[in-house]
Amino acid sequence: MADTSIIVGIDLGTTYSEIYTYQNNQLEVIVGRNQLRMTPSRVIVSKTSTQDKITYLTGARGNMQSKNLPGNEIYEPKRIIGRKMSDQYIIRDLYYYPFKIVEGPDDTPLYSVTGSGGDVTLSAVDVDAQILRTLASYRANVKQAVITVPAYFRKEQIAATIEAGQKAGLEIKKCIPEPIAAAIAYWHAHHVKNQTIVVYDLGGGTFDCCLVRIENGKFKVLTSEGHSHLGGADFDNAIVQYIRDKIKDAQPTHDVFARKNDLRRLKDLAEQAKRSLSDAETYTINFTTIDPLTRESYTYNQVFTRAEFNTLIEEDVNRTLGYIDRSLGQMGFTVNNIDEIVVVGGSTRIPLIQQKLADYFKRPIDFTLVNLDEAVAQGAAIYAAELMKENDLIGDWVDSEVKVEPVSLNGDPIFKVPYNIEVNYGFNDETIFKKEHVIKDHFIRVNRTCSLPYSNMSQFRLDVFKVTNKKECIGILELSLDEDVEKDKSKFNMSFQLDKYGVLSITVNNQMDGTCEKLNLTCRGDQLDHQIEQILFKKRYEAEQIWKRAMNKLCMKGNEGTAVKNRMRLFEIKDEFPYIRFEDEETVDNLIRELKEIESS
Known part of the structure; x- marks a missing residue:
């Protein structure tokens, strides 16, 4: 048969x-x-x-x-x-x-x-x-x-x-x-x-840029760049975040992220707005939320413009052009060496992307x-x-054809220091890693030795900064000292290691008593840094709001029952806030759980 x-x-x-x-x-x-x-x-x-x-x-x-x-x-x-x-x-x-x-x-x-x-x-x-x-x-x-x-x-x-x-x-x-x-x-x-072509593929969730040589029906990948977590879904999420923040500004008790049904509806609405703005200059967003406690409804009704949408996504769009730069640069090509630009993926319908590509390739x-x-x-x-x-048109691309640069654990290629990284452990700031420094091996390391800036200090402190168009503190390492020591008798060995995944590992050893403290930071230079910072900020904000509600309730109770004891615990938590690692999900969950228990009591 x-x-x-x-x-x-x-x-x-x-x-x-x-x-x-x-x-x-x-x-x-x-x-x-x-x-x-x-x-x-x-x-x-x-x-x-x-x-x-x-x-x-x-x-x-x-x-x-x-x-x-x-x-x-x-x-x-x-x-x-x-x-x-x-x-x-x-x-x-x-x-x-x-x-x-x-x-x-x-x-x-x-x-x-x-x-x-x-x-x-x-x-x-x-x-x-x-x-x-x-x-x-x-x-x-x-x-x-x-x-x-x-x-x-x-x-x-x-x-x-x-x-x-x-x-x-x-x-x-x-x-x-x-x-x-x-x-x-x-x-x-x-x-x-x-022909030599560039394939620009921006879909719903991933971005690829490949430089491909076509010769008599055979395909050779010359270079491959891209990001496995960048696409239309991220543009949708940017709109979701924008509308959520607008609603929360107007009605602080209405949080879309707290209600799954609202979040799903808003996600669908964001995708619809994104698609509509490819053809129209404006899109009217009409979205109703319900306060989970009072059951009161609030309707957000505003005109969302293409210009506002462009502002939300422009940074990500520019990143895709950076990948084209790298793809051409690896071969020593310019845009004049490219016979054709093949564009695919639904997200490439966005007018901003089409204009940016035309400007980039100058055609x-x-x-x-x-x-x-x-x-x-x-x-x-x-x-x-x-x-x-x-008849295999491309051969064994996994092992031989596609030559890619080192990528991070999350799919984003990183092989250069994204910005100047400075530290301060006394009087002056020192640049430890310079922007654009190429990480040829698995990591680069810098060692330093220092003493305390003053005598009789109870701790050693190291501040870490990223320097772009502004200077921003991204981490603080503190090493407690058992006893106050003289400046000239103190000695600390510091190690700074930045790997090709963008992870900065800092170790400080106290040579006087052998104690050690470590700090790990992510220095990627992409949108992920900013988004994680925003999430950590919102976690802290949530905890602070629960703290305020709990304190208000306890103040109304006066000295009844355990009110005094719980108020004392709230004051202790407030003092701990600057030192809480909000990037540690378990720590934050435990904190919020304790605050809610105090509030409900």
Whole structure:
């Protein structure tokens, strides 16, 4: 009996996924329900699920449950798959998700949803497997697939994606980089013989920039740059944060992040605003929230302009241009060496991005060379068909073709000091690491020896600064001394180590008594620094607000019962605030738990 199975190309995207086949020299999109070409990369877990049997809902039933149980609708698994729970990007994204993510075995992030009789957990591999299962169900006999992944996916992320395909019942013939798939689609559509092209791929959650040489139907990746956590979802989150802050300024008791249903609705509204502003100059945001205590409603109704949106995302957009700089620089190229710019990814519809690209390359950019949404799936399908003929268009890209610079644990390439790093341990500031210093090995280290600036001090203090267009303290290390000592008799050895992941490790040893103190800081120079700082600020603000409410209640009680004792404890906590490590999630959770217990008492 003849084998009727077909091989497909799948673009497993952050927000949407597509599936194509290439037969008889013809590309064919495999459409899903309601003849839709793009399938949302999200699943809805039924509340009747158990840990042994997870059930997924679709259609009207799924939409109805999501309105009442938003925490069971999971999206953007591509931003989670293959990562660890301790990954700083996951910690940041937790802030914007209406669903719950918990730590599983081996630091694996797991989605925790409401099931029958209790919580049910599943992994990003499980979620991606269900999305792939859905895509494969659109056509009979889909057995084999080529799946695309970001060029900057680490081996763990690629392996997890392959595992998801296997769970879906597919034989994964290969995973290929998304920008290379786009280059193949461009080659096929325009019958290119010999060209050097730049592929600029900005999708829902990842960014890739590849310099590709096409020669007689073969593809060679010259350089690859990008970020595995930068895309349209981050633009959505910027709008969410903007509107949330506006609402909180007007109504301090209304916090969108405190209500999952509000957060889910606002996330959808932010995406709608982003899409609309690609065609219109303004978008009217109408959003109603409810105070969880008083049940009073508040409606935010304001015009959101394209100019405001551009301000929110411009820093991230400029970062993508920096990656193009690096990609060209590695080959010693200028924009004049590039024959064509192939642009893909839904986020490239944003007018600011289109204008920035045209300005950068000093030429008009043709954004219709390929289908922005489907080129990656098309290229994967063409590659899959050629692979079945034993014609590998790109070779073993994982080990030999793609030559990338060192990347951080979170996917952001870092090989230069992002800004001047200064320290002060006495009278004057000293520059320890200079901006643009290249980290050729795994790390660079600087050692210093010093004494106390004054006699009879009870502690040694070291301040750390980052210096850009302004000077900002990013960390303080303090080493307590057992007894007051004379300045001339003191001696401290200091070690400053900055690794290629952007982690600054500082160690101070007191040579008088052998005591030691350490401090670790992140010096990446990208948007993540700022976002984490904002999250830590909000954690502290939340704790301070609970402290104020608790103190007000206790003051009204006078000297009743344990009121005096609790007031004393609140004063102690207030004194501890400057020293609390708000980046330590467990410490903050314990603090807020104690404050809430005092408030409720």
